[in-house]
Amino acid sequence: MLTNMFKEENLIKYKSVVEKITNKIKNHDGLIRIITHNDADGLTSGAIIIKLLTRQNKKFHLSIVEQLSEDFINELGKENTINNIISKNESKGSDDHNNSNSVLYIFSDMGSGQINKILENNLNSIILDHHPTEINDIEIENILQLNPHIFKIDGSNEISASGVCYLVAREFGYYDLSVLAITGAIGDMQHLPFIGLNKFILNEGMEKQHINGIxxxxxxxxxxxxxxxxxxxxxxxxxxxxxxxxxxxxxxxxxxxxxxxxxxxxxxxxxxxxxxxxxxxxxxxxxxxxxxxxxxxxxxxxxxxxxxxxxxxxxxxxxxxxxxxxxxxxxxxxxxxxxxxxxxxxxxxNKLKLNHKDNFDYFFGEKGTTGLLAGLLAKDRPIMGINKDENYYKISSRGNHNLVSNGLNLTEVMKLTELFGGSGGGHSVASGGKIPIESLEEFLDWADDLIGEQLKNNM
Structure with a gap:
């Protein structure tokens, strides 16, 4: 049973937020903006939400982004302000307070690390994420947040974002979407083996005969x-x-x-x-x-x-x-x-050339390949794959579960990019970010020191 996945105090909180999210979707008559990530987990998350909203006869618009940047959230804020002005003008003299110009934003596989920026822009939002949270609560002003970390569940190996989205979809009875949740979890390497909520979703999918076998x-x-x-x-x-x-x-x-x-x-x-x-x-x-x-x-x-x-x-x-x-x-x-x-x-x-710091290795590659290559090469040491994107370098950092068990936390490492005008975050085993071109070397030095501190007591 799903209830067995939560300790008693967290179960009450979980039931509360899932019910509120379900009602928020059901009762919203205006446009719903879906914002999701571009990897396998993000795409399956987006597909689950699309299926849900289509079956509920909701109007929606999908945006797929590589990173939920400050600039992008600000653009959503401007869009939201314009919609609110239109909404107020159209509602004058009307008893309809839920008119079609209001917008609901659903962030999937992102958002928990950007809540403060979402709040700044006053976005009426639902966040369905599994990354570490900026604010560890289910309800923050006009934001509802469903994230396993709030319930003391590890989002890096017990459930992916597509699984979080499925937890909402199953409240509508859409158990067939378990196949997408399982696919997303495989994409985030959470299947070796499936544990926790992932295992629950797998078992439920098999019980409902949407997953035909292993x-x-x-x-x-x-x-x-x-x-x-x-x-x-x-x-x-x-x-x-x-x-x-x-x-x-x-x-x-x-x-x-x-x-x-x-x-x-x-x-x-x-x-x-x-x-x-x-x-x-x-x-x-x-x-x-x-x-x-x-x-x-x-x-x-x-x-x-x-x-x-x-x-x-x-x-x-x-x-x-x-x-x-x-x-x-x-x-x-x-x-x-x-x-x-x-x-x-x-x-x-076959072309790749590794560069070496004291505590990790790095290489320069092409967009779309660096994360996978870094993951393949991360054996005894963390690896960073770097590619140029206009005035920034984008960085994909990868470790493995053995390195993480010995203290590695790439979320903390990639957060260092913020000290140089960049941005970053993710999971302890896999994280990404971007940094201004002129600051790369200094960032790499800082990252080397931090990784050394993380691992020195355990390696």
Whole structure:
């Protein structure tokens, strides 16, 4: 039961905010502005809200952003001021106090770290987020906030933003949206294994027969492409010895596996285990995964997550939303885009040059690839991937759960960008931000000192 996920004092608070959010949506007759993130978790979050609002016959407008910046929130504030003026003028002499010009803002996969700026702009808002909170309460003036951290639940591994959005959707009886919540959680690497509220959502999706099963299988069978391409494009496991097509084909032929085969079973799986063990026995530990078979036009949750991630990282988040919503033509286009994206990643990996500080490594890359590359390379040390964007450098910092257990907190590290006129935040294991170009070197020095302080007592 969901109630078992909360301690008694937090359960009362949770029920209160979910009821208020549900009523706020039901009773709102004007436009609803959805603001969501462009990664897989953000896109599934946005898709859940779209499905909910469509079924409730609500008017909505969607914006997908890479970062909820101060400038963007200020633009929303200006828009809101104009709408309020129109609303007041139209309501003069009318008994209708809930007219169509009022706007409700729903922030998904963002907002909890920007509440003060949202308050400054007087935005009537609902925040559905799983990042650390700026204000740890469910109701702040005209803002309702549903965030696991308020209830002493870890938003970095127990529930993602799409799961938070699902907690609202299930209040309307939309249990089928559990498939998107699970896909978003996979995108945020919260499936190894599913625990806490993620596990509850998974179980509820299976109970309601929207998630059809869990299949223990090799990771390469998640994707409807040849085993050669699956290995070439797979970054979990990341096999650095197999990042050229001819290397893969030679290895597969050596172990009697057809390089063009799309699905491996039986003897082929055993032969693949032998092939990978011949390179490094540790690769076998990452070869098998739980595949989540979902009621969606893309049946595999892993593959759907990959498609959404590729869309978001390549500046085509609209395609990602349509893919999440199940449009078959969009899914086909997303598969093409994902193929090209993975080719670019492989090429970038082969070109990448690491720079070293005392306590972390960093590299310069291209927009849309730095976060993934940093995640692949974050083994014994934290990694930062940096790309230039006009007058700023954007930074994706990545660690792993072992580093976090030893004190690493990349949220704190990326918050240092604010000292230099930038912005940043995220999770302890993965965080991002931006910083003025001229301040990068000084920021890297400060980050090096802070990471050293975080890890010195545990490493």
């Amino acid at each position: 299949l223990r299988d090799i990771i390469y069978n998640c994707y409807d492409i040849s085993i050669t391409d699956s290995i070439l494009f797979s970054f979990n496991p990341y096999i650095k010895e197999l990042k050229k097509r001819e290397q893969i084909i030679n290895l597969l032929n050596k172990y009697n596996i057809d390089p063009n085969k799309i699905y491996l079973d039986g003897e082929d799986k055993k032969n693949l285990e032998k092939a990978l063990s011949s390179i490094n026995p540790n690769y076998i530990n990452e070869l098998y995964v739980d595949r989540y078979i979902i009621n969606h036009n893309e049946k595999d949750g892993h593959y759907l997550m990959e498609l959404l991630n590729a869309c978001g990282k390549n500046g085509n988040a609209q395609l990602g939303i349509c893919t999440a919503l199940g449009d078959e033509n969009c899914i086909k286009e997303a598969k093409k885009l994902n193929y090209e994206y993975k080719l670019n990643i492989v090429e970038a990996l």
